[in-house]
Amino acid sequence: MAAANTQPVAASRAVEARKRRQREEELLVWPDLVFIEFISAVLFTVLIVALAVLVDAILLDRANPAVTPNPSKAPWYFLNLQELLLHMHPALAGVIVPTVALIALGAIPYWDNTAEGQGEWLSTPRAWLNTYVGAGVGSVGTLLLILFDDAQHAKMWEKLTGTDWPIPALRNLRAIQNEIPWPESWLKVPLGDKLLRTDLLGLPKISLNVNIPGLIVEQIIPISTMVGLPILLSIVAWKAKIAQTKRDHMILQFSGFIAVYVTLTIIGTYMRGEGLALVPYTIFAGDH
Amino acid sequence: MTATESPERRSMGDRVYDAIFTNRLWRSIFRSGYPNTPRNQMLAVATNVFLHLHPTRIHRTHVKITHTFCLGGLSFFLFLGLTISGVLLMFYYVPSVERAYEDILALETDVRFGQLMRNMHRWMAHGMVLTVLMHMMRVFYTGAYKPPREFNWVVGVVLLVLTLLLSFTGYLLPWDQLALWAITVGTNMVGSAPLLGEPNRFVLVGGFQVGQSALIRFYTLHVIGLPLMAAVFMTVHFWRIRRDGGLARPL
Numbered sequence: 001m002a003a004a005n006t007q008p009v010a011a012s013r014a015v016e017a018r019k020r021r022q023r024e025e026e027l028l029v030w031p032d033l034v035f036i037e038f039i040s041a042v043l044f045t046v047l048i049v050a051l052a053v054l055v056d057a058i059l060l061d062r063a064n065p066a067v068t069p070n071p072s073k074a075p076w077y078f079l080n081l082q083e084l085l086l087h088m089h090p091a092l093a094g095v096i097v098p099t100v101a102l103i104a105l106g107a108i109p110y111w112d113n114t115a116e117g118q119g120e121w122l123s124t125p126r127a128w129l130n131t132y133v134g135a136g137v138g139s140v141g142t143l144l145l146i147l148f149d150d151a152q153h154a155k156m157w158e159k160l161t162g163t164d165w166p167i168p169a170l171r172n173l174r175a176i177q178n179e180i181p182w183p184e185s186w187l188k189v190p191l192g193d194k195l196l197r198t199d200l201l202g203l204p205k206i207s208l209n210v211n212i213p214g215l216i217v218e219q220i221i222p223i224s225t226m227v228g229l230p231i232l233l234s235i236v237a238w239k240a241k242i243a244q245t246k247r248d249h250m251i252l253q254f255s256g257f258i259a260v261y262v263t264l265t266i267i268g269t270y271m272r273g274e275g276l277a278l279v280p281y282t283i284f285a286g287d288h
Numbered sequence: 289m290t291a292t293e294s295p296e297r298r299s300m301g302d303r304v305y306d307a308i309f310t311n312r313l314w315r316s317i318f319r320s321g322y323p324n325t326p327r328n329q330m331l332a333v334a335t336n337v338f339l340h341l342h343p344t345r346i347h348r349t350h351v352k353i354t355h356t357f358c359l360g361g362l363s364f365f366l367f368l369g370l371t372i373s374g375v376l377l378m379f380y381y382v383p384s385v386e387r388a389y390e391d392i393l394a395l396e397t398d399v400r401f402g403q404l405m406r407n408m409h410r411w412m413a414h415g416m417v418l419t420v421l422m423h424m425m426r427v428f429y430t431g432a433y434k435p436p437r438e439f440n441w442v443v444g445v446v447l448l449v450l451t452l453l454l455s456f457t458g459y460l461l462p463w464d465q466l467a468l469w470a471i472t473v474g475t476n477m478v479g480s481a482p483l484l485g486e487p488n489r490f491v492l493v494g495g496f497q498v499g500q501s502a503l504i505r506f507y508t509l510h511v512i513g514l515p516l517m518a519a520v521f522m523t524v525h526f527w528r529i530r531r532d533g534g535l536a537r538p539l
């Protein structure tokens with residue numbers, strides 16, 4: 001009887017105490033927050049005006065559809081996609097990857113719905129470790145893949161030994177399609193017009209022919225890489241006890257994603273020159 | 289609500305204070321006096337439509353600069369600055385293939401502060417893409433996307449997309465070589481999607497190549513369509529922050 005009585009009282013006391021403590025931890029928005037906002041607004045106004053006085057926005061020659069600049073580049077925040085475009089099927093790089101990436105980004109809170117590590121910077125035990133590992137693997141991995149597709153390993157070999165790269169099929173990704181004697185019948189596998197019923201949409205019928213080596217190089221290998229490597233990373237990190245909780249894996253993957261995004265953007269911006277070859281480049285170079 | 293408790297001995301300062309903050313004009317605008325007492329400070333926030341975006345009280349950890357680095361606030365600040373400088377640019381800019389480039393040239397040479405306005409608009413646009421991306425990272429690394437804030441994270445992703453689209457549509461407007469070819473490369477990426485890619489690219493560009501129809505479409509999206517959508521989603525974003533109980537706290 002006594003126990004049944006004290007229980008709710010104790011609970012309500014705890015609630016009281018928590019409320020009071022919380023109130024003491026709170027500040028008034030005016031002045032404590034409003035002034036910070038005001039000062040940072042002033043600071044950034046000054047900063048932007050200063051930047052605008054010192055550095056002029058770029059303006060090249062009048063647009064001319066007849067003269068294609070070499071290289072032609074998308075705005076910088078899309079250069080990561082343009083970089084992907086060099087290594088896989090355009091539909092994959094230009095549409096499917098960004099769509100899937102955005103959906104995955106939006107789905108983060110629905111995967112990791114634990115309360116762990118909420119409201120504080122990297123507060124869980126292995127948070128920093130997973131950030132470093134994810135960012136390290138993401139950036140170095142991206143760099144290595146790009147160097148591979150640029151045949152840097154083969155060029156290095158040729159420079160060092162003076163002989164041809166011994167495995168022509170592994171010169172870069174495209175070589176898998178071009179340097180392997182695929183059976184003739186694999187280059188054009190007819191699937192007919194029953195697979196894509198575009199006629200139902202009132203569009204012309206499409207007779208599908210599949211080039212299997214092309215499919216492997218442009219789609220299967222890139223997709224396996226982009227899906228497989230992150231999964232592999234999570235498995236290895238899990239086995240190595242680096243990532244143990246959902247939040248750990250989330251930090252690992254997100255950090256990896258950001259690192260890949262930044263690496264691709266930097267390479268697309270500063271390392272793609274004429275013909276999108278892998279050479280140092282700046283938009284302000286040359287005669288504009 | 290006069291400044292002093294004993295009205296018999298009012299100093300000069302008190303009189304001036306009362307003259308400014310208790311007269312009918314001030315009261316008709318602000319309802320409460322100058323926010324110098326806790327009561328007035330809370331009233332100032334609660335009764336002002338702009339300040340009302342905030343709660344009246346806030347946890348002390350959230351006032352620390354290093355918790356948010358002001359990044360969400362800065363994104364919003366840049367959005368406002370872009371709106372103002374953008375309206376000024378619209379006074380001088382005509383979205384036509386014949387005039388656009390010349391208008392930008394004239395803006396840079398003939399219009400007083402024109403170059404400055406264009407520079408500010410451009411740097412703020414680049415800045416906003418950066419602050420929004422960094423804001424997303426700060427929200428992630430502080431674990432602030434977790435329930436009950438899942439949906440606000442999704443709203444955030446929509447805002448990220450809108451920010452990129454705003455920047456992308458603006459990129460075409462100067463109608464120089466950089467603009468034309470960047471948008472050609474960008475829209476060709478859309479065109480490469482299976483089946484619906486090419487029709488989508490056609491609708492976006494309004495033809496087979498980037499020309500007058502593309503310019504007017506991008507312009508309209510840039511100055512009205514996308515900013516309106518961004519404003520709507522920002523409203524939801526800010527509303528949700530308060531509905532979700534303010535910024536995330538450790539449980």
Ligand code: HEM
Pocket residue numbers: 356358359360361362363364367420423424427430432433437440441442443444445447448451522525529534535536
């Ligand atoms: C135009 C773009 C955006 C604007 C103007 C904006 C504005 C803001 C502001 C002012 C805050 C208050 C705290 C702070 O300053 O950090 C905030 C919080 C938040 N934002 Fe954004 N935001 C934008 C984009 C995003 C994006 C891209 C995401 C995520 C993908 C996001 C997710 C969130 C979440 C979950 C919160 C709550 C954070 C917490 O509880 O600590 N927002 N946003």
